Amino acid sequence: MLEKLYLLGFAEGGWGTALLGAAGVTVLLSMLGFLLGAVFGAVGASGGLSSRRLPKTLASVYGTIFRGVPDLLTIYLFYYGGSVALTAIANAFGSGGFVGLPSLATGIIAIGIISGAYQAEVYRGAYLAVEQGQFDAAKALALSRVQMLRLVIIPQLLRHAIPGLSNVWQLVLKDSALISVIGLVELMRQSQIGAGSTREPFLFYIAAAALYFVIAGITGQIFRRAETRTSRGILHL
Amino acid sequence: MIDVGFFLEIVPQLLSGVPLTLKLAGTSILLGFALALLLALAQQGEHRLVVWPIRTFVAVFRGTPLLVQIFLIYYGLGQFRPSLQAIGLWGLFREPYWCAILALTLNTAAYGSEILRGAIRNVPRGLGEAAQALGMTRLLTLRLVILPIALRQAIPAYGNEIILMVKGTSLASIVTLLEVTGIARNLISESYRAIEVFLAAGTIYLFLNFLIVRALAHLEVRMTPYRSRS
Numbered sequence: 001m002l003e004k005l006y007l008l009g010f011a012e013g014g015w016g017t018a019l020l021g022a023a024g025v026t027v028l029l030s031m032l033g034f035l036l037g038a039v040f041g042a043v044g045a046s047g048g049l050s051s052r053r054l055p056k057t058l059a060s061v062y063g064t065i066f067r068g069v070p071d072l073l074t075i076y077l078f079y080y081g082g083s084v085a086l087t088a089i090a091n092a093f094g095s096g097g098f099v100g101l102p103s104l105a106t107g108i109i110a111i112g113i114i115s116g117a118y119q120a121e122v123y124r125g126a127y128l129a130v131e132q133g134q135f136d137a138a139k140a141l142a143l144s145r146v147q148m149l150r151l152v153i154i155p156q157l158l159r160h161a162i163p164g165l166s167n168v169w170q171l172v173l174k175d176s177a178l179i180s181v182i183g184l185v186e187l188m189r190q191s192q193i194g195a196g197s198t199r200e201p202f203l204f205y206i207a208a209a210a211l212y213f214v215i216a217g218i219t220g221q222i223f224r225r226a227e228t229r230t231s232r233g234i235l236h237l
Numbered sequence: 238m239i240d241v242g243f244f245l246e247i248v249p250q251l252l253s254g255v256p257l258t259l260k261l262a263g264t265s266i267l268l269g270f271a272l273a274l275l276l277a278l279a280q281q282g283e284h285r286l287v288v289w290p291i292r293t294f295v296a297v298f299r300g301t302p303l304l305v306q307i308f309l310i311y312y313g314l315g316q317f318r319p320s321l322q323a324i325g326l327w328g329l330f331r332e333p334y335w336c337a338i339l340a341l342t343l344n345t346a347a348y349g350s351e352i353l354r355g356a357i358r359n360v361p362r363g364l365g366e367a368a369q370a371l372g373m374t375r376l377l378t379l380r381l382v383i384l385p386i387a388l389r390q391a392i393p394a395y396g397n398e399i400i401l402m403v404k405g406t407s408l409a410s411i412v413t414l415l416e417v418t419g420i421a422r423n424l425i426s427e428s429y430r431a432i433e434v435f436l437a438a439g440t441i442y443l444f445l446n447f448l449i450v451r452a453l454a455h456l457e458v459r460m461t462p463y464r465s466r467s
Contacts, residue, residue: 064443065439065443068400068404068439068442068443068446069404069435069438069439069442069443070404070405070406070407070418070442071404071407072407072408072410072411072418073407073418073421073435073438073439073442074435076418076421076422076425076431076435077431077432077435079431080425080426080429080431081431081432081435083429084429084430084431170300173302174301174302174303175302176302177302177304177305178302178304178408180304181411188302188304188305188308192308195312199316200316201308201312201313201315201316202309202312202313202314202316202317205305205308205309205312205313206309206313208305209297209301209305209306209309212300212301212302212305213296213297213300213301216300216301217300
């Protein structure tokens with residue numbers, strides 16, 4: 001086993017560069033998916049907080065579906081569904097044949113939709129955690145609604161949201177491994193390729209696990225920093 | 238856009254995967270709960286040689302994707318076939334079903350043990366002291382006082398974990414098992430009707446989750462005899 005460790009190195013015949021590059025793809029995919037999810041999450045949260053019935057129902061349906069259905073199923077929906085839609089559009093413009101959706105784009109959209117459903121709940125809870133007095137004070141200062149949100153509410157909302165967002169981020173990072181099933185060469189897929197061509201699956205999957213673990217550890221630290229930073233001046237009992 | 242005839246045609250096919258989904262989820266949730274309880278209780282002693290390996294196990298299984306864990310067990314351990322055959326475990330690791338069960342069990346045990354550990358720690362200290370003042374042994378205190386309260390408080394969090402496990406069984410389809418998601422993937426790649434298949438399979442999962450939520454709510458009331466719900 002140990003004499004095979006050179007397979008993970010950076011010298012000739014080593015897979016180190018390929019694995020690190022693939023880990024970079026995993027981080028990129030997760031980050032873009034998470035950011036897209038922040039947009040969906042903000043829309044979902046504002047729907048959930050709305051007093052009108054239609055936005056509230058839509059937000060609740062969105063959250064229920066994408067938090068309750070296996071992520072793998074959602075990924076298949078966007079991969080196959082997206083390709084079918086794209087092919088139909090291409091055919092309408094006169095190009096025949098099948099058009100596949102790029103797997104990175106599909107992955108970002110799928111992770112965005114899934115993590116958006118979780119982020120919506122985080123933002124909604126964080127909004128409700130901002131004290132009523134803050135809204136009253138903003139109104140007393142005659143701030144417009146946009147100013148109130150931008151200058152008073154959102155900075156405080158983020159402080160409440162960070163622990164929840166950190167959880168969603170960890171979820172996203174682990175979900176990104178599922179994007180390997182649609183052929184994107186991220187960390188999981190690259191280690192499968194390595195395992196297949198060297199016939200050392202144990203070594204490669206251990207390496208993949210270790211890299212995921214390290215990425216999760218480093219990024220978790222960033223969230224903890226952000227938490228300390230945003231709660232400056234707040235007394236913790 | 239949605240073809241109702243096709244929808245009705247695929248529902249029975251997808252339903253035929255439900256027993257396997259339930260078997261995977263049920264077995265791993267029960268085994269995982271037993272292991273989680275054991276790990277949570279073992280950490281109460283705070284003996285460093287016990288706590289440190291458990292913490293490492295928990296950190297590793299919570300910090301890596303479930304898919305990597307399944308691959309590591311199914312493909313990775315397959316590499317050690319001669320040794321596994323020698324100790325008579327090859328029959329287990331050759332089967333994708335048992336590999337999926339093992340990965341799901343270890344995964345849920347890692348998350349579950351943290352939930353239970355927190356719940357046990359949150360039981361007010363006075364209750365344990367009162368039990369001891371009554372002359373109960375430590376085991377009796379645990380069984381009659383600490384665990385009933387801790388388990389009840391753990392139900393909402395553990396319920397989330399159970400739902401995550403039901404969703405997690407879908408990954409078994411990647412190691413060739415044809416449970417609901419596996420059948421759904423085959424149907425999609427044959428018919429290219431992703432929306433109908435997604436809606437049908439998604440409804441099955443949402444219904445399963447709904448049943449779990451209701452059952453746990455019922456269990457929570459049952460375990461709280463003095464508090465009737467309004």
